[in-house]
Amino acid sequence: MLDALALAKLLSLLLVCSLGPGLLTARRLRWAPKETFCATLAFSFIWVYGVGFAIAAFSLPRYSYFIVSFFCAAALVFCRRDLARLLNDPTVRLFLAAFLLCFSWTVLHTSLIRSLSGWTWSGDWEEHYRRSRFFLEALPQGILNPFGFAVPARPPFMNVVTAFFMAQVDISFEIYQLSSLFLNTMVFFPIMLIVTVESIRFRKTLPVLLLLVLLNPMILQNVTYPWTRSFTNFYILLAIAFYLLGRKHADKGYMPVAFLFMTAGVLSHYCAAPFAVFLGLHYLWAVLPHRATARYKELGAIVGFSTLLAATWFGWSIMHYGLLPTLTTNTTVAGGMRPLAIASNFFATIVPHPFRVSPRVIDAWTATKGSLSYIREYFFAMYQTNIYMAVGTISGAVVIWRGARFLRHSDRETRPDAWFWAGLFAFSFSLGIIVTPGLDPYGFAHICGQPLVILALIFLSTELLRLGWRLQTAIAAGLALDYILGAFIHFRLQNRVYPEDPAQLFSHILSSTGTVSFHANLNWVQKRAGAYLFFGDRFGAIAPLISLALLLSACFACIAMLRLLFSLRKRDSSVVATPLPLSPCFGPLNQTPRV
Numbered sequence: 001m002l003d004a005l006a007l008a009k010l011l012s013l014l015l016v017c018s019l020g021p022g023l024l025t026a027r028r029l030r031w032a033p034k035e036t037f038c039a040t041l042a043f044s045f046i047w048v049y050g051v052g053f054a055i056a057a058f059s060l061p062r063y064s065y066f067i068v069s070f071f072c073a074a075a076l077v078f079c080r081r082d083l084a085r086l087l088n089d090p091t092v093r094l095f096l097a098a099f100l101l102c103f104s105w106t107v108l109h110t111s112l113i114r115s116l117s118g119w120t121w122s123g124d125w126e127e128h129y130r131r132s133r134f135f136l137e138a139l140p141q142g143i144l145n146p147f148g149f150a151v152p153a154r155p156p157f158m159n160v161v162t163a164f165f166m167a168q169v170d171i172s173f174e175i176y177q178l179s180s181l182f183l184n185t186m187v188f189f190p191i192m193l194i195v196t197v198e199s200i201r202f203r204k205t206l207p208v209l210l211l212l213v214l215l216n217p218m219i220l221q222n223v224t225y226p227w228t229r230s231f232t233n234f235y236i237l238l239a240i241a242f243y244l245l246g247r248k249h250a251d252k253g254y255m256p257v258a259f260l261f262m263t264a265g266v267l268s269h270y271c272a273a274p275f276a277v278f279l280g281l282h283y284l285w286a287v288l289p290h291r292a293t294a295r296y297k298e299l300g301a302i303v304g305f306s307t308l309l310a311a312t313w314f315g316w317s318i319m320h321y322g323l324l325p326t327l328t329t330n331t332t333v334a335g336g337m338r339p340l341a342i343a344s345n346f347f348a349t350i351v352p353h354p355f356r357v358s359p360r361v362i363d364a365w366t367a368t369k370g371s372l373s374y375i376r377e378y379f380f381a382m383y384q385t386n387i388y389m390a391v392g393t394i395s396g397a398v399v400i401w402r403g404a405r406f407l408r409h410s411d412r413e414t415r416p417d418a419w420f421w422a423g424l425f426a427f428s429f430s431l432g433i434i435v436t437p438g439l440d441p442y443g444f445a446h447i448c449g450q451p452l453v454i455l456a457l458i459f460l461s462t463e464l465l466r467l468g469w470r471l472q473t474a475i476a477a478g479l480a481l482d483y484i485l486g487a488f489i490h491f492r493l494q495n496r497v498y499p500e501d502p503a504q505l506f507s508h509i510l511s512s513t514g515t516v517s518f519h520a521n522l523n524w525v526q527k528r529a530g531a532y533l534f535f536g537d538r539f540g541a542i543a544p545l546i547s548l549a550l551l552l553s554a555c556f557a558c559i560a561m562l563r564l565l566f567s568l569r570k571r572d573s574s575v576v577a578t579p580l581p582l583s584p585c586f587g588p589l590n591q592t593p594r595v
Contacts, residue, residue: 002170002175002535006169006175009168009169010178010179013169016072016073016076017044018045019040019044019083020044020076021043021071021072021075022042022045023044023082025047026040030252031254033085033086034089034196035193036086037089037092039238039242039257042234042235042264045157045161045264048068048160048161049161049164049264049267049312051068051164052065052164053156053160053312053316068164095193098188098192098206099188103185106181107181108550109487109550110535111536111543112492112494112543112547113494113495113535114494114534115523116225116226117517117519117520117523117524118221118384118519118520121519122519123523123526124225124227125226125523126532127148127149128159128180128226128228129176131154131159132159133163133171135159136167150321150329151321152326153329155268155330157231157268158232165179174533174535177226178535181224181226184225184234185223186231186234187234187454190238191209191458192209194237194240195458195461204465205462207561208464208561208565212460216390217380217482217483217487218384218446218450218486219454220487229269229271232265235272239258239275239276240258240275242254242255242257242258243255243258245258246258253301255302256302259276259306260306260309262276262306263305263309266310267309271432271447271450274435278424278427278431282420282423344441345433345436345444346430348385349385349386349433349443353382353386353441353442357441357442372493373516373517376493379489380486383486385446386442386445390446390449391453391457391460392482394474394478394479395457399456399459399460424455425455428451432449464565465569469566469569472562472566476561476562479558488547498521498524498528
């Protein structure tokens with residue numbers, strides 16, 4: 001039950017445990033404050049996961065969680081001077097202010113959710129909640145399928161972390177939902193870190209970047225949905241950021257940390273594996289041979305730290321379930337795929353469904369044409385499963401155009417950067433499609449493409465200042481349209497309530513199949529069957545006011561973005577004439593980024 005005391009307790013735990021242990025680890029690193037702060041968050045969750053997993057694995061008493069939190073608070077007090085130095089940095093303060101804005105925006109959207117729904121998505125939210133409870137309630141360790149999927153089918157990182165907070169506040173879905181929201185919102189920190197090339201460009205780009213991200217339907221949906229995708233993106237993007245820094249600074253320990261964070265991403269969701277494989281191959285081929293000194297020491301640190309973290313889950317799973325179930329029951333490799341099915345999934349993920357799928361097929365999964373639910377399902381299927389639409393209606397085309405120019409204008413000096421980004425996109429996207437089982441006529445962008453969509457938006461934010469005012473206006477209009485069709489309508493429908501009485505509920509399902517999709521009804525049935533209380537259930541009376549405030553804020557934000565772009569264009573006309581940066585995030589390899 002979430003009362004004022006429980007909310008204060010949860011927020012205190014989230015604050016202390018996300019800073020204390022990580023700051024104790026990162027305080028000695030000779031990094032820029034913004035890098036140290038982001039690493040502090042990532043290290044903290046790794047420590048919380050490791051200790052929380054040990055408590056669950058060895059069936060330690062419940063008060064062990066409180067002891068760990070006490071040590072986290074003690075670590076924060078011990079490192080108070082280091083924390084003060086970080087908070088005195090202007091960029092870190094800007095990061096925190098931006099994070100508070102992002103967190104407030106996502107909390108407002110979460111306050112509208114009274115029933116999770118959207119296209120054919122159903123049951124995942126309950127499965128992940130039950131997985132978190134699995135690590136709290138000492139269920140029989142040999143049980144294989146308590147969730148519909150086998151226990152080894154999904155890695156446990158985020159489930160263990162949310163269980164850590166639930167154990168100390170309340171074992172309820174509402175606490176799990178808010179804990180997941182906080183963890184998912186962490187993704188905004190590496191987004192800001194990647195774009196910080198130099199202070200002038202960063203401060204011009206950050207407001208535009210935040211608007212592109214906060215109004216993006218795919219990102220907003222996955223941050224507010226209580227599962228592991230967005231938290232996984234946090235580790236994937238942070239690993240890429242530190243990997244890029246490690247390419248230029250071999251003596252600062254960036255590279256082992258990058259692979260440690262990528263391993264944490266894999267332990268959160270297996271969709272991080274293609275990115276881990278690419279970085280590993282790129283490191284062995286393009287980085288390790290050029291290390292002048294201590295190359296094998298760095299390689300040993302990478303292998304050692306990553307193996308140690310991965311062994312916590314895979315070692316435990318093999319011990320309790322065996323080698324074969326651990327390696328074959330996960331949702332990434334379960335089932336073989338034929339080349340024709342893989343090609344079909346590629347095509348579906350790249351080309352939006354209105355251009356290739358019969359309307360009759362779409363209508364079979366949605367409500368009656370013309371209803372608001374039909375509009376939601378139609379566009380939800382595009383914004384969440386198609387890689388082009390996930391970037392944006394207009395933004396997707398601009399990213400393709402500027403990305404092609406990015407590759408075409410590379411020279412001998414900057415070509416390694418160009419090929420790194422091209423290889424990262426092509427390899428990770430392709431391998432992600434290949435290893436994803438099943439045949440989906442709508443695509444798999446929500447599974448394998450989320451980090452790529454975020455990187456595309458970061459790239460777009462660096463390019464907007466160089467575009468003409470007509471194209472800037474079109475992008476802003478497209479952004480507003482994407483938010484309304486892909487997010488606003490969706491969250492309004494997630495605020496819909498259904499009959500409480502089982503008999504009335506069954507009658508409602510039979511009579512509303514034309515106005516509400518089957519999976520939306522199914523999600524509500526799951527909620528009622530589990531007697532789950534959502535955070536949004538507390539705000540039903542003021543939901544229309546919240547919706548109106550969000551809609552007006554989104555429209556105002558798009559107008560403000562245009563005004564900002566126009567003012568920057570008039571104030572600094574040299575921006576338009578500046579050559580395209582061949583590494584929009586970190587600059588050419590032979591230059592040291594300013595911090």
